[in-house]
Amino acid sequence: MTTQSAVIYVISDALGETAEFVSRAAAAQFVGVKTRIRRVPYVRDQAHLEDIMEEAATEQAILVYTLVLKDLREYLEEKALERGLRTVDILGPLIGALAGQTGMDPTHTPNIIHRLDEQYFRKVEAVEFAVKYDDGKDPRGVLFADVVLIGVSRTSKTPLSMYLAHKGLKAANIPLVPEVDPPDELFSISSRKVIGLTVRPELLNQIRTERLKTLGLGATADYANLDRIMRELEYARGIMKRIGCPIIDATGKAIEETASIILEILFKGDRNE
Known part of the structure; x- marks a missing residue:
């Protein structure tokens, strides 16, 4: 046969x-x-x-x-x-x-399915990046980020980084503390990639006080002291001006609203290149 x-x-x-x-x-x-x-x-x-x-x-x-x-x-x-x-x-x-x-x-x-796959994996990669380089864990991430968020503690840097990651952007964030010098990497990248975040002192005082309560700590800690907060904000603004980056007042803004402003700033920067 x-x-x-x-x-x-x-x-x-x-x-x-x-x-x-x-x-x-x-x-x-x-x-x-x-x-x-x-x-x-x-x-x-x-x-x-x-x-x-x-x-x-x-x-x-x-x-x-x-x-x-x-x-x-x-x-x-x-x-x-x-x-x-x-x-x-x-x-x-x-x-x-x-x-x-x-x-x-x-x-x-x-090839539309594979284009969608690429978008999905880009988001996954961006989320992993945001986690790895959150809160200044490794300042080298600044060099590879699409956007770098800077500001004092409790100015929504982490949730904003995660939100932007779901938009496919690699976001790193660096906390600004008067007692700790910002990493050198922050001054070696384009100021167009850096976004400064600030919040009114009174609101930041409330946010930090509630944070201390959830941690079981007293509200009188220096972390939530209004004078301390004002010094931190003044220090952070000085760093932001030194870099020459845009500064966003996130007071009263939802994460989505602040993120939208960031995306608009980044988009305009790319378009003007």
Whole structure:
């Protein structure tokens, strides 16, 4: 008994993993059939398709494809018909069904899933970065950050860093304390990457007092002393002016509101470069 064989060309405008998986699942249903699968990724124009079709015709291969661009799908079907090749459109029918069901047009954007994956992993990387370089743990992070937040304790540096991380930005933050010199790295980067945060002394006094209570400490500690807070804020403002960075008064602002201001500052900076 002769062994039957088949050749499948998997053609995609992305990696072609989906079509290859479907092809292997289908081939597994035919015991004793030797199936060779060739994946051809990132097909984006008719010239590339034409080269593939010529090779496929010599092997009478089945063409399994995931092409989101309509003109490429139509071109492939037309040329396959001329050469007597069988085709299987993996995405086309479902895209058409979804369009009919929703009444909306597809974007026809190649590789969109992997673009979304890239966005997801960028966010994960940014969150890990924010955790690693939170509260001045390692000042070297300043050199690799997209944005550096500076300010005295309890000016929302950490929650802002995490919020910006979920926007895909690598944020480091450095606390400013009169008794501790800021890291040298802070003065070696562009001032456009640094954002100073401040809060009115009275509010900061309330916030720190509540913080001490949650820690089971007395509200009379120097940390919550109003005179101490005013000295800290004055010191921090001096550092910010020395750097020449924008300063945001976060008093009464939600994290989202302050983050929006930061993003606007950063966006304008990129646009003006």
